[in-house]
Amino acid sequence: MPAVLYHYIVTQADEDEIDWLFGRTPGTALNGILRFLIIASTVGGIVKSNANISGGVGGCQAEVGTSGAMAAGGLAHLLGGNNNIITFNAAEASLEDQLGSTCDPVGGLVELPCIDRNLSAAIVAVTVAQAMAKLGTAFVSDIPFDKAVTAMQQISENMNDQYKETSTGGLALVMQDEVKARRPDLFPPTRELCTARSHMRISLSRTTC
DSSP, X not given: OHHHHHHHHHHTOOXXXXXXXXXXXXXXXXXXXXXXXXXXXXXXXXXXXXXXXOHHHHOHHHHXXXXXXXXXXXXXXXXXXXXXXXXXXHXXXXXXXXXXXXXXXXXXXXTTTHHHHHHHHHHHHHHHHHHHHHXXXXXXXSSOHXXXXXXXXXXXXXXXXXXXXXXXXXXXXXXHHHHHHHOGGXXXXXXXXXXXXXXXXXXXXXXXX
């Protein structure tokens, strides 16, 4: 969200919006920055009300996927002449790109791979917003946004709990040794982590439990 909004401010915002942003003018009009935030909040509210936005419940598709959809919808709304069709075409395309994404922070910290995933989601958000704005209202996504939200919730319910911000699966599991060597304070061995490690086909000499 901040990255995509910054992109708009740098590339699209006019002088009045910039002056308002930095408090140089009071400004009472509903400018592009505010419209971006309002539309993004609407997109996020739809997901929150009909699915979830928690990595602990739905994996990164719920966190990164939702924020990417919010950013794409907000930017597309501005680039596409404040049109709702363009807005939700972009939001759907961005969310669809993240369906099934796991939440497996290495060392229990939302730094790796979370930063990279947010970066890629921001790039996708800008790309699909620009694409949908160019396609215009003549194009309507074959998959409505609310259906993508429903799919995301179903995937959340079926996703293995190891991939829901527990750090006992995925990258968090396979990178444990490497990260522990650098930051041993991050890895107090838990029962769940030891159990997960015991099921991996890795030499016992490389395990930490």
